Amino acid sequence: MKEYVCTVCGYVHKGELPEAFVCPVCGAGPEAFKPVEKKESPKAKVPRKSASKAPETEFSAIEMSVICSNLARGAEKQYKRDLQERFEKLARFFLEEAQAVFKGKKSAEELLNEDLSDLYPEAHAAAAEASDRGAKRSLVWSEKVATALKSLIARYGADGAKIPDGQSVYVCSVCGFVFVGMEPPAICPVCKVPSWKFEKVERRAK
Numbered sequence: 001m002k003e004y005v006c007t008v009c010g011y012v013h014k015g016e017l018p019e020a021f022v023c024p025v026c027g028a029g030p031e032a033f034k035p036v037e038k039k040e041s042p043k044a045k046v047p048r049k050s051a052s053k054a055p056e057t058e059f060s061a062i063e064m065s066v067i068c069s070n071l072a073r074g075a076e077k078q079y080k081r082d083l084q085e086r087f088e089k090l091a092r093f094f095l096e097e098a099q100a101v102f103k104g105k106k107s108a109e110e111l112l113n114e115d116l117s118d119l120y121p122e123a124h125a126a127a128a129e130a131s132d133r134g135a136k137r138s139l140v141w142s143e144k145v146a147t148a149l150k151s152l153i154a155r156y157g158a159d160g161a162k163i164p165d166g167q168s169v170y171v172c173s174v175c176g177f178v179f180v181g182m183e184p185p186a187i188c189p190v191c192k193v194p195s196w197k198f199e200k201v202e203r204r205a206k
């Protein structure tokens with residue numbers, strides 16, 4: 001029998017995959033599923049661009065936003081509330097900058113497609129080259145999160161307009177996994193933290 005594995009959460013579906021299939025664990029669509037290979041095939045070599053190049057010192061607004069929100073999380077773990085708030089403020093500032101750059105240029109779907117087809121293979125290759133296990137792990141997580149997000153956008157629209165009444169958007173505060181449902185999943189399908197680590201996103205009034 002044919003088997004398909006969810007690339008987000010690892011759920012295995014036995015039999016043919018219906019066109020409108022939704023992963024019962026993480027909510028990803030059929031495009032997130034890959035046929036289970038019975039025999040391990042040798043990993044395809046990913047071409048990468050000049051890995052020996054010196055690291056870029058200038059960060060984009062979106063990178064700055066990610067760095068600042070990571071620093072905010074670090075401050076939170078050390079109970080440095082004041083520092084946490086300042087980094088959060090900075091993260092929001094850079095996020096708005098980044099959004100202004102992207103506004104009207106590319107859709108969220110286009111950006112996600114670019115990330116998944118170009119940036120992740122490159123980043124994986126660079127992390128492997130540097131034997132950076134931390135980077136590898138966070139790439140695995142964020143790639144799963146991006147895959148799940150792509151499914152959600154396809155199903156509910158980039159603005160979430162097609163989310164049924166009564167359902168909410170939940171975001172895992174650890175890995176960023178986004179879930180749409182009546183309540184958050186018991187365990188994050190990507191990073192395995194319990195449901196209380198999920199934050200409910202308040203929807204703007206229509």
Ligand SMILES: [Zn+2]
Binds near residue numbers: 010
């Ligand atoms: Zn899944």
Ligand SMILES: [Zn+2]
Binds near residue numbers: 175
């Ligand atoms: Zn998570």
